[in-house]
Amino acid sequence: LMRAQLESESTGSKLSQLLDNTYVLLGILVLLIAGGYFWFQERELTPQEMFTQGRQILQQPESPEWYTARDKFLLPLLESDPEQWETEVQPLLERIKVYEIRSRAGMTAKRRSRTGPQNEAQRFMLLAQHYLETGNMAQAEIILSALVDILNQNSDDSDNSRQDEMRDLARQMLNELQNNSSRTAERFIMLTQSMANADNLVKEQKFEEAARVWKALIILYEQDQAEVAQDMVRKARQKLETLPQLKQAALSETDSQKENTNNE
Template sequence: MELERIGPYVIERQIGAGGMGNVYLARHTETGRRVAVKVLSPALSREEGFVERFRREIDALKRLKNPHVVELYDSGVDGELYYYAMEYVEGETLNQRLRRQRRMPWQEVVEIAIQVCSALKAAHDAGIIHRDLKPSNLILTADGIVKLTDFGIAQLFATSKLTTTGSIVGTPEYISPEQAEGKRATKRSDLYSLGVLIYTMLTGRPPFLGKTTLDVIQKHRYGRFDRLSALVPDVPRRLEQIVDQLLEKDPEKRFPDAYVLSLRLKEVLKRAEREEKATVTHERDLGYDYDGEAPTVAVGKTKGAQGPGPATVMHNLMKAELDRTQQPTPLGRIFNSGWFLLACFVLLVVGGVWWFRTQPLARVVQEPMEEEPAPGEIDRLLELARHQQRLGDEARAERILSSLCTLLADDPKHERQYKLAQRRLEQLRSRRAERAERDELLKGSLDRAAELVEQGQPQKAAAICRSLLELYRDDTTAA
C-alpha cells in the first residue's frame, strides 16, 4: 500500500530507501514547505530496539546545527508509523556522482572533504559519532554545498542502551579497523571513513575490495592499499600524506579531530595557490606578459653568425605543439591549457638566457654550431619521454614524442631518432586504444549490473561484479 499522507505532510514521491525505512518528498499541508520525510518501516516499528534507534536519530539531528548537516524540522507518530521531517536538499548523492564521473579532480575532493569536516566537528562536539560515513550519505548541491545525512546508526556517548560493543555496525568498504573488530567507535573512526571517502573520490574505488564482506573487513584490519600517487600521478604529495595518516590502522596515529584535519586540507589548497601565484610572478619578473596565448620574445640582432642552442630546440618543440593543439580535439584542448603553455614558456626563457650568455665563448672557440639540435639533445628528450611513461604520465610522454616526430620528419640526419620516436608513439597510442576498449567493457558491464539491481535481480548483478573483480583485481589501471 502506497503512503499518501503522514502527519501534516502530503507525500509526493519516494526519493530514497534504507535499512530502517523509506524517505519521501512531501509538502506541509499548511505552510507548503517541501521536506524530506523519513518513515520507519512498519515491521521495525513493532521492535522496541529499532524504535529507540529511530528516536535516537531524531535526537541526534535536533542537537546538530551546522550548514553541512541536514536540518530537522519536525517529528511524530501517525498511528503505528514513526516519522520525522527534515530539510529537503536538491542535488545528488556522492554515490550518484561517482557512478557518473568515477574519479574527481583533487581540488574538488579537498573542497568536499573540508565541508564534511565541518559537519563531523559539529557532530563530535555534540557527542555524536556518525559511524556510517559513505557516499550515499553525502548530498552535493549544484552550487557545491555538501550536506551530511543519515545519523540512523550514530552512537551517542550519553546513551547506555543499545550498546554496539562486540558487534559490527557500518558499511564494510568504509568501516574503520576498530569497528571491524567490534570495538566502540570514536571520532577518529569517522576520520578513517572520511579517508576512505577521499581515496574513493580520487581513484574511483575504495582502498579495499574483496569477494566477501569478511574479505573487505579483514583488509581494513590488516591489508595495505595501493598508494595514491601510483593511481593518480597529479595528486599533491601533501594530500597523499594526509590520506595515509587518515587510513592508519591505529586510531592514535590519525588526526586528533576533524578541525585539525580541516586545517591540513585547507593548507593543501593554499599551498597550491601560492605555487601558482609564484609561477606567474616569476614570469612577470622576467618581463613577459602571459595572456594564455603563445608567448613571444623580442631579441635584438647581434653581429656575426649565431648558431641555435637549446632555446631553438624548445622554440621548435613549442611551435610544433601549438600547431597541433589548434586542431579541435579533446586531447588538443588539454595540451592547449594554460599550465602546459606556461611550462613551455619558462623552458624557452631559461634556454634563451643560457644561450645568449654562452655566445662570447662560442665565438672565441670558433666552433661552428649546426642548424639542427645536437643528437644528444634529441636522445635526452627521447629518454625524458620514456621516464614520464614509467612515472605513469603517458599524456606527457605522448606529447613529447609527437612533437619530436613533427620536428624530425623528413630530416635524413635524424632518421634513426625519428623512427624510434614514431615507434614509441605508435605503441603508446595502441595501448591507449586497448584501454579504451577495456574501459568500454567495464562501463557496459557496470551499467548492466545497475539495471539488473533496478529490475530486482541482485544475484545476476552480483555475479557480474564478481566476474569483473576476478578479471581486474590486480589491474591498477582499471581503477
C-alpha cells in the first residue's frame, strides 16, 4: 500500500499530467490570446450607428477628427450601400472636403490666429469667412462669386496651384451657402411677410410707413443674388415709384368723399 501511495504521488493526477505537457500549455496560451483579442475588439456597428457616429463627430468644431469620421464611418457606409446612404452621407462628405481644402489653404481658425493672409485670394477668402461668421450671407456670397470668377481666369496657369485651391474652396463655400435650405426658407418668409405688411399699410393709407418697409427691403436685399430676393427688391422699387400716384389717388378719393358728404 505504501508503495502504491508513493507511486501515485510521484506520477500526479491526470490533470497535473496534462498541464505538465508543453504542447498543451502552448495551446492554452494561444486560446487565451485569441480570446482576449476578440473580447476587446469593438462590436461591429450597424449602418445606422456608423452614420450616427460620423455625424456626431462633425457636430464638433473642425479638427482632424473629421477625417476619422470620413474614413472610419461615412465612406465605408457609402460604399456598402450607395443607394440608401448617398443622400444623407454626401452632404457630410462635402463639409469634410471643404474643411480639407480650408486646411491646405491655411483657412482654419487655428492657422488664421497664427498668420495673416498670405496673398490676395486668401485675403478675400478671409473676408468672406468673416461675413459668414457674422451672418452677412449676402455680402459673403458676393465676394465668393466674384472670387470664383476672377480665379477661373487664372486656372490655365500651371504656376497658380495655390490659387486653384482657393478657387475650389470658394466654389465649395459658395455652393454650400446657396444650397442652405434653412437660409432660403427664412429669406422667403422675411421677404413675403414684409411685402404683405407694406401692402396692408398702403390699404390703411399709411404711405410713409409702407415706404420705410420697401426701402428697408432694398437696403437689406439689393445685393442678395437669390432670385426671390432680386424679384422682391424690384417690386419694392416699383412700389416706391408709384407711391406718389397712390397718395394722389387716396387724396382724390378723400376729397370726393368729403364733397359727397357736403352735398348731402
